[in-house]
Amino acid sequence: MKEVLKSFNDAVAGIQDGAVILAGGFGLCGIPENSIKALRETGVKNLTVISNNCGVDDWGLGLLLENKQIKKMIASYVGENKRFEQQVLSGELEVELIPQGTLAERIRAGGAGIPAFYTPAGVGTPVAEGKEVRVFDGKEYLLETAITADYSLIRAYKGDRYGNLLYRKTAQNFNPLMAAAATTTIAEVEHIVEPGEIPPEHIHTPGIYVDMLIEGKQEKRIERKTVAQR
Numbered sequence: 001m002k003e004v005l006k007s008f009n010d011a012v013a014g015i016q017d018g019a020v021i022l023a024g025g026f027g028l029c030g031i032p033e034n035s036i037k038a039l040r041e042t043g044v045k046n047l048t049v050i051s052n053n054c055g056v057d058d059w060g061l062g063l064l065l066e067n068k069q070i071k072k073m074i075a076s077y078v079g080e081n082k083r084f085e086q087q088v089l090s091g092e093l094e095v096e097l098i099p100q101g102t103l104a105e106r107i108r109a110g111g112a113g114i115p116a117f118y119t120p121a122g123v124g125t126p127v128a129e130g131k132e133v134r135v136f137d138g139k140e141y142l143l144e145t146a147i148t149a150d151y152s153l154i155r156a157y158k159g160d161r162y163g164n165l166l167y168r169k170t171a172q173n174f175n176p177l178m179a180a181a182a183t184t185t186i187a188e189v190e191h192i193v194e195p196g197e198i199p200p201e202h203i204h205t206p207g208i209y210v211d212m213l214i215e216g217k218q219e220k221r222i223e224r225k226t227v228a229q230r
Helices: 033-042 062-066 082-090 100-112 175-179
Strands: 003-005 020-023 047-050 070-075 094-097 116-119 133-136 139-145 149-160 182-193 212-215
Touching (some): 033 062, 062 082, 100 175, 175 182
Parallel strands (some): 003 212, 020 047, 020 149
Antiparallel strands (some): 116 139
């Protein structure tokens, strides 16, 4: 059985200054929002955060930016956060932008124990600076290294007490990859169920990758709400 925590503050209590954190989600979909809020309350500093994007100004990882807790952001998209732009331009925040597919594969490789791989994405662009280039079948490829972290903060729909996780629809996004690529994985789930309640063929993340579980209700904000005109 995995450790089931009662408090989000307890869940992130072990995260120290300078930690490297993988944060699941895509936009505001499937983000570990309660874990992020608790991390903000700890006040830990100089974090390196790896995520598809950095939330928005007042939600998700944007809360850590607001509190100036992030030293470096590794992401594929940052266009929804004005505070992010301001901190980069002022030199307060270091950023590494990675093509989205490359980011996903670097994280997947980290979880699979693969140290590096070649990809054509980024050849001939600033992404290629300082990286090894090889030619396969007449085409240039960049060597990209795997990504791992100290902690993964992920979000799932259901988790059983063995740590097996099921994600709901597009909230699956980066979460399964990140669950496998960290020393310690903290899973924020909407529902904790008993072993056997998740059919084996429906398990997206096996419990072997999960260290702690915590159940919480998510606000599930929408970045841009659009309704049909009648």
